[in-house]
Amino acid sequence: MNALDLWDIHTGKRFPFDARAPRIDNGTGRPSPDRYVSPAYAAEEWDKVFAKSWLLAGPVSDIPEPGDFMKFDIGPESFIVVRDEDGSVKAHYNVCPHRGSQLVTADLGSLSRFTCPFHSWKFALDGKCVEVTDAETFRPEVLCHGTDLSSVRCEVAAGFVFLSMDQDIKPLAEFLGPVLDQLELYEIDQMYVVQHRRSDWGSNWKGGVDAFAEIYHLHAVHPQTQCLMDDRTQIDLWPGGLSRQFVPFAQPSPRFPDQESVNPGIQMMLRDAGIDPETYEGSARETRTAVQQAKRKRSDELGLRYERFSDSQLSDSVVYSVFPNVQIGCHPEAVFLHRFIPHATDPNQFTYDTIILYRHVDAPGYSAPAWMGMGEDVDLSGRTRPDVIHTGLGEPPCLGEVLDQDSDLLPVVQKGARSRGFKGPLWSEQEGRLRHFHAELDRMMGA
Template identity: 80%
Template sequence: MKLDFDTWNIHVGTPHPFNDRAPTIDNGTDRSDPRRYYDADFMREEWEKVFCKSWLLAGAASDIPEPGDFFKFDIGPESFIVVRGDDGQVRAHYNVCPHRGSQLVTADFGSLDRFTCPFHSWKFDLEGKNIAVTDEETFRPEVLCHGHDLSSVRCEVAVGLVFISMDPEIGPLKEWLAPILPQLELYDIDKMYVVQHRRSDWGANWKGGVDAFAEIYHLHAVHPQTQCLMDDRTQIDLWPGGLSRQFVPFAQPASRYPDQETVNPGIQSMLADAGIDPETYTGTATEARAAVQKAKRKRSEQLGLGYERFSDSQLSDSVVYSLFPNVQIGCHPEAVFLHRFLPHESDPDQFTYDTCILYRHVDAPGYSAPAWMGLGEETDLSGETRPEIVHTGLGEPPGLGEVLDQDSDLLPIVQKGARSRGFKGPLWSEQEGRLRHFHAELDRRMNAGKGA
């Protein structure tokens, strides 16, 4: 029997084109082979067929505003330099000298007028062209004719985000993003900048991270403290190429939560965020979400924020997009968070969780990023300074906040269970439709070229 989503999905708000459901994609009911979570051979093949053939989110264009500004992007066994050239164009090169293979940069960020190899001082301009070979006369011309410029990769920018691809034949970035690009453009991410950036190493496969963050079915069990202020049954949309989105309603209790009346401290905080005094609010917890939406529209009219382009649900909820293979973007009118699940270079039982928050400063009373994002008073919201990346190693307390720390504690347990002979592969519900969609795209890529 086919499940009617409307029998249990929470309506996302007043009808609005943004909320229109995507055409149905049926990804079947098969179980996926659990080897994908732990098998080293699968991991090596996955690197070649998935990561080397996909668009990968490297970082925010706001991190390299001026010519010569660069940042380093590491993923799996590779490292890349993303740099803004003298012509204003953003380019990406493998972070390796063609002479003896030394990495050129080790800093996460910087600004240079050229790249100089620390081993033998070979020099390269921002476009990757070699401009100096130390003692060039000692090289036979036939040696240097093999090529001594940097190796570059495809690099394109969309909505203020820089993507790279190791596949020279890959289609245009915006062509792949086309189903969701107009939606992302509404949030003016290109006008935002990073105000918090954290990394932590987790004891699980990167796909375990994708799985955990692409569904909210687990909230009642793993994060019960969220049930009083956010719902866990809501709209899911799927598009070709492994793209998906989900609305996560805030400022109302989950439908399974027993108390739908009491305005608890979490909802009080969200009311205050929207400019509503919790002490004078007379509605119920269930009515708070609509009150937040109305208050934000009023604030927009007063401050000229342009929120008329957003649906009601965009004003109160988190609209979370999945970009295959390893990215989630959580969108809010005031701020956006990026999650990246970076595979380990050789160990299928480890990955690096990379998360950052982008914010656009508006000098107006009451305007701020959602309080639940956890930006402390010490956070510089002006955009004048780029925060350092705080990186915690495997086994160290990640300090990401209560909810994310709970995830980091749980995923190694899930990873260990995935290796059990008793686990035959996941059994996904319709609430986990984004997971099935992700793994269907993964299987399509992995099976490409294998025939029927």
């Protein structure tokens, strides 16, 4: 499949990667701010949205071999996602059927079977109970209630493992629909985690989704990005709360006063593409095209098969929203994953979970995009899976300048959302992905 050969399962037609999606009009309504602050809304949201949706549990590269598992915590629930002995992927509630103890506490690991730490009941990777300690002391009528782990729907797509608590949910491929082929172009299943950070923020999880689904705020919150990121951008919407946004790199925003000089930020991106800024003779208006051409040249030399990508995919960040709580930012060399995890009880908190996945190529000049901040201490070889670094509420998250700015601002936004003076958001067309997300949220909530 190449960049001009994508398939839309809804229309049955092929289309270019960059083609605009058919317009979806989500109206002009102003939703109540209760969705950001109300405990009752959050409780109903858990039952009607999270318990009925496909949830991205993690990258499939984290469980390559039988017995490899990852723990996925979201809201009040915890799940074990495991590679079974037959190579399939299974997902179970992280709870022993005997007395309710969680079975695993590590984020990642490898086991031949699961053993409860409380009374040492044992379970096969597929969730079947293989040993009840002192089984003869249980009346058969007790054990017949069920001793296996409670499993959930689990499917793999585009290099990620998804699970759902709803056994009747439609197949994952059908839900992902028009974006599945697009995501698969990046071959994320061949990437691996090189950074994984988790931090607790003083905001509702939807405040996180909202902030990361638009670049309208960049000039105010992240003015340092304006020299190298264009905020004239394409937004595409699809049914089911799915959306996409192109974020053009290597050219200044029209808000930036100097449109000609090749500033240090753009120089960094030229170096990324293998262009020496000292010998580059073009202006800032031409650097995005130069980056695209240089990456195609590198692909030809190294056999990277970038012919499957459009020009914009080579220079820009193509960011997908996967309902309800995921954003995936795609580049040929690396992908970033943002998940906005609701707090179990407090609508004024969420956990921000961010992962960078990288495809290793042992060649001079090839690396993850420099703006991702992969320092010299980061192992890009894939030989080691980094630990999850978790910072608690109120601790400096140390996520990098831009993300730290978001973590500082969102509690301020959340505090304002609790004010009687705030009547609900007023979204511009630049915030079309936000309105689209909330329209799907309202549909599932039955509004």
